[in-house]
Amino acid sequence: MPDVFADLVGQDEAVAELRRAAGAAAAVLRAGAADRAPALIAAGAAGETAPGTGDTEPGALDPSTGMTHAWIFTGPPGSGRSVAARAFAAALQCTYGTGCGECPGCHTTMGGTNADVRMVVPEGLSIGVGEMRALVLRAASTPSGGRWQVVVIEDADRLTEAAGNALLKAIEEPPPRTVFLLCAPSTHPDDISVTIRSRCRVVPLRQPPAAAVAEVLVRRDGIAPDVAQWAAAAAQGHVGRARRLARDPEARKRREAVLAVPRRLTGVGAAFDAASALIEAAEAEAEASVSESDATERAALETALGAGGTGRGAAGAMRGAAGQLKELEKRQKSRATRAQRDALDRALVDLAGFYRDALTMALRAPVDPVHTDTAALAGAGAQKWDAEGSLRRLEAVLACRAAIEANVKPRIAVEAMMLALWKG
Ligand SMILES: [Zn+2]
Numbered sequence: 001m002p003d004v005f006a007d008l009v010g011q012d013e014a015v016a017e018l019r020r021a022a023g024a025a026a027a028v029l030r031a032g033a034a035d036r037a038p039a040l041i042a043a044g045a046a047g048e049t050a051p052g053t054g055d056t057e058p059g060a061l062d063p064s065t066g067m068t069h070a071w072i073f074t075g076p077p078g079s080g081r082s083v084a085a086r087a088f089a090a091a092l093q094c095t096y097g098t099g100c101g102e103c104p105g106c107h108t109t110m111g112g113t114n115a116d117v118r119m120v121v122p123e124g125l126s127i128g129v130g131e132m133r134a135l136v137l138r139a140a141s142t143p144s145g146g147r148w149q150v151v152v153i154e155d156a157d158r159l160t161e162a163a164g165n166a167l168l169k170a171i172e173e174p175p176p177r178t179v180f181l182l183c184a185p186s187t188h189p190d191d192i193s194v195t196i197r198s199r200c201r202v203v204p205l206r207q208p209p210a211a212a213v214a215e216v217l218v219r220r221d222g223i224a225p226d227v228a229q230w231a232a233a234a235a236q237g238h239v240g241r242a243r244r245l246a247r248d249p250e251a252r253k254r255r256e257a258v259l260a261v262p263r264r265l266t267g268v269g270a271a272f273d274a275a276s277a278l279i280e281a282a283e284a285e286a287e288a289s290v291s292e293s294d295a296t297e298r299a300a301l302e303t304a305l306g307a308g309g310t311g312r313g314a315a316g317a318m319r320g321a322a323g324q325l326k327e328l329e330k331r332q333k334s335r336a337t338r339a340q341r342d343a344l345d346r347a348l349v350d351l352a353g354f355y356r357d358a359l360t361m362a363l364r365a366p367v368d369p370v371h372t373d374t375a376a377l378a379g380a381g382a383q384k385w386d387a388e389g390s391l392r393r394l395e396a397v398l399a400c401r402a403a404i405e406a407n408v409k410p411r412i413a414v415e416a417m418m419l420a421l422w423k424g
Pocket residue numbers: 093094095096097098099100101102103104105106107
């Protein structure tokens with residue numbers, strides 16, 4: 001059985017650091033098992049020796065051993081930030097302190113059922129302060145399994161300012177057995193506040209090479225090598241996206257529709273049509289991904305609220321119920337918006353890959369194309385547009401992504417992009 005780090009593709013340095021840290025954490029537990037609660041040294045003080053923690057104190061952590069209370073995993077989407085955080089959480093709960101993949105600590109963490117590991121996966125556009133306060137409170141309790149309380153916050157860049165402040169307080173004075181694992185695209189102040197960053201150790205992940213992604217698709221998912229290679233290249237280092245492309249015919253169809261866009265841009269009308277098609281495809285994809293869970297959640301809440309109840313107190317209960325249903329609808333709407341943005345962004349990344357291929361071909365750069373299946377089309381574009389025209393088109397796609405990120409209405413940004421792609 002492979003250990004918990006096996007799925008972390010092409011990240012040898014990060015894995016080595018996490019293994020060291022897990023070993024150090026296990027040593028802290030062993031030393032502290034005597035009777036004294038172990039004291040970790042906060043990351044902000046890493047490199048300095050806290051006063052009075054000479055080498056005589058049992059259970060105290062020497063910062064050079066690599067364990068600390070708060071970590072940030074950074075890297076481009078699909079590089080495996082949350083995979084790394086989960087694997088590290090498992091290694092911390094591992095009976096052997098290695099992330100063996102076989103013991104109950106590893107198993108329950110990887111399966112999402114470990115009572116001392118909480119994964120926060122924001123579904124909407126932001127993580128609010130209420131959610132964060134509740135989390136911090138629970139994280140302060142003694143770990144029931146006797147090891148660590150681990151809180152994994154995926155997309156920590158979506159913390160609201162107030163939520164960030166609540167988290168910061170917990171990271172500044174961490175309970176002795178609590179570990180926070182944050183995931184964010186980068187340590188840029190737009191993604192994570194400077195004060196939180198200063199309290200965390202950063203584990204940078206890189207975009208894994210296509211060969212490494214293909215290898216894991218073959219080994220773990222049993223995908224045929226030629227399909228794995230194509231999917232890994234087309235997904236541009238995004239492991240989850242590569243797996244979806246290799247396995248899901250719908251995902252392949254959507255990608256093909258996106259890559260047909262450059263061919264379809266024959267005039268102004270066609271450009272607006274292409275914009276509508278792209279937006280509607282993203283909406284349909286998002287709708288498909290959230291509608292099932294929306295219905296399940298609503299049914300569960302209605303059951304919990306005892307919908308249809310009569311008798312004394314029912315009227316008051318119904319008023320409370322209406323509030324809760326409204327709250328749920330708000331959350332679902334936020335999640336749907338997020339799903340639409342994500343779907344649209346995936347399409348734009350595919351499109352950017354196409355124009356990038358045209359650019360590298362126009363420059364005769366010795367690099368492999370992103371989309372091998374549209375390489376001929378990109379080659380024709382390269383001849384027609386030359387390097388400059390290809391670059392302008394690539395920039396138009398990137399500008400569209402930036403505009404949407406800056407909250408320009410997606411339809412307007414996409415229409416502007418399509419016109420720019422058509423005009424060159
Ligand atoms: Zn284990």
